[in-house]
Amino acid sequence: MLCRICKNKSLYEFCSLGLQPLANSFIKKEDLSKKEKVFPLELCLCKKCGMVQLNDVVPAKLMFRNYLYIPSASKTRIEHFNELASTIKDLLALTKKDLAVDIGSNDGSLLEVYVQLGIKILGVDPSVNLAKVAELKGIPTINDYFTRKTATKIVKKYGKAKAITATNVFAHVDNIHEFVKGIEILLADNGAFVIEFPYLVDFIENCEFDTIYHEHLSYFGVRALVKLFEKTSLEIFSIQRMKLDGGSLRVFVQKKKKNSKLYPEVESLIKLELEHKLDTLDPYKTFAKLVKERRDTFLRLLSELKKKKKKIVGYGAPAKGNTFLNYCRITPKDIWYIVDSTPYKQGLFLPGTHIPIYHENKIFSDVPDYIIILAWNFADEIMKKNVDLRKKGVGFILPHEDFKIK
Numbered sequence: 001m002l003c004r005i006c007k008n009k010s011l012y013e014f015c016s017l018g019l020q021p022l023a024n025s026f027i028k029k030e031d032l033s034k035k036e037k038v039f040p041l042e043l044c045l046c047k048k049c050g051m052v053q054l055n056d057v058v059p060a061k062l063m064f065r066n067y068l069y070i071p072s073a074s075k076t077r078i079e080h081f082n083e084l085a086s087t088i089k090d091l092l093a094l095t096k097k098d099l100a101v102d103i104g105s106n107d108g109s110l111l112e113v114y115v116q117l118g119i120k121i122l123g124v125d126p127s128v129n130l131a132k133v134a135e136l137k138g139i140p141t142i143n144d145y146f147t148r149k150t151a152t153k154i155v156k157k158y159g160k161a162k163a164i165t166a167t168n169v170f171a172h173v174d175n176i177h178e179f180v181k182g183i184e185i186l187l188a189d190n191g192a193f194v195i196e197f198p199y200l201v202d203f204i205e206n207c208e209f210d211t212i213y214h215e216h217l218s219y220f221g222v223r224a225l226v227k228l229f230e231k232t233s234l235e236i237f238s239i240q241r242m243k244l245d246g247g248s249l250r251v252f253v254q255k256k257k258k259n260s261k262l263y264p265e266v267e268s269l270i271k272l273e274l275e276h277k278l279d280t281l282d283p284y285k286t287f288a289k290l291v292k293e294r295r296d297t298f299l300r301l302l303s304e305l306k307k308k309k310k311k312i313v314g315y316g317a318p319a320k321g322n323t324f325l326n327y328c329r330i331t332p333k334d335i336w337y338i339v340d341s342t343p344y345k346q347g348l349f350l351p352g353t354h355i356p357i358y359h360e361n362k363i364f365s366d367v368p369d370y371i372i373i374l375a376w377n378f379a380d381e382i383m384k385k386n387v388d389l390r391k392k393g394v395g396f397i398l399p400h401e402d403f404k405i406k
């Protein structure tokens, strides 16, 4: 496997979560007896450019053509999109003459915000099912992957884009150099390309190992990102750290100005990464050790609760939940069922563990003893929605707080 950024051949594998099914490949009841495809889930470090990436690449068409994840299932994420669109509109003084393109536009949730702001929009997404949902909402969507070819097609038909966004997409792209070449074609000279993705410093520091899944090919730090843009006509001119999804970056990219050197925010995050010794093997070795300790902590808690015959359900059927449950080899005997707000997931079963997924309301009739919040990045929103269950004594298990029970 070559480094996706600098093509270095020798990658250092530091964490393996074994063979796992695809995290968003939920199963119909009639297919439960069928053999599931599993793939290695191994994380490597490129010591040359600092890029952290999966060792194996699963063909994109197996993961994205029929896609069940939608941002609109989480109020917090929609609120985040509202803030993102208004930030970009203000930053670029967007008017209704300007084009905003969202790459990985999913069901059009972000673009709908731009529509309310009176901005011209276009989505690009490979998922056949979600492109249809977006089109039905009046969001024009190119049902394809973003490449130089797609970019050229867009410029020909709509002109250049003043605003381009890619939220939780950039880390999913295998040929990232091709993707960036497409941005160089599509981005207007006075425009901005805004990328959002989970940040390597938070990922390593909080040991967010459940966010490792086959869709997430890259785990970006700023050092690798600067390397990626080095030989292009683009440059990072601003970066914001965010709490979203356990710690993410919002990176602003523009056409390179003359003799530009690294902007202050870029330099300070590179310094932060070096302070966290991300240019050495230590944090990665510690990460791998912590993964095992986290699993053992959860399994100890689980066996205690099972001895007391407690009923445990899972809240949220996120991709990260599947990585976690499969790594811990959980079965429906351990976790009774899952509830999720995504209509497309309800009535299906989790990949690997085959735990059933129901509508969120089911927990109000069953009142389980414990709820493990698998969508821990939305724990606040979920806990707020379930105050009554807490009053009834239901314990909420928080994976991101070392399985503390609230």
Ligand code: DWN
Binding pocket: 069, 071, 073, 074, 075, 076, 077, 168, 169, 215, 216, 315, 316, 317, 318, 319, 320, 321, 339, 340, 341, 342, 345, 360, 375, 377, 378, 381, 382, 385
């Ligand atoms: O990068 C990605 C992130 C952004 O989204 C994609 N590759 C895949 C996906 O990852 P995820 O599934 O871990 O994303 P979320 O947004 O953390 O998933 C949250 C899940 O929890 C959704 O299935 C919706 C569900 N949920 C719920 O059932 N009730 C969420 C909230 C807030 C709720 O109240």
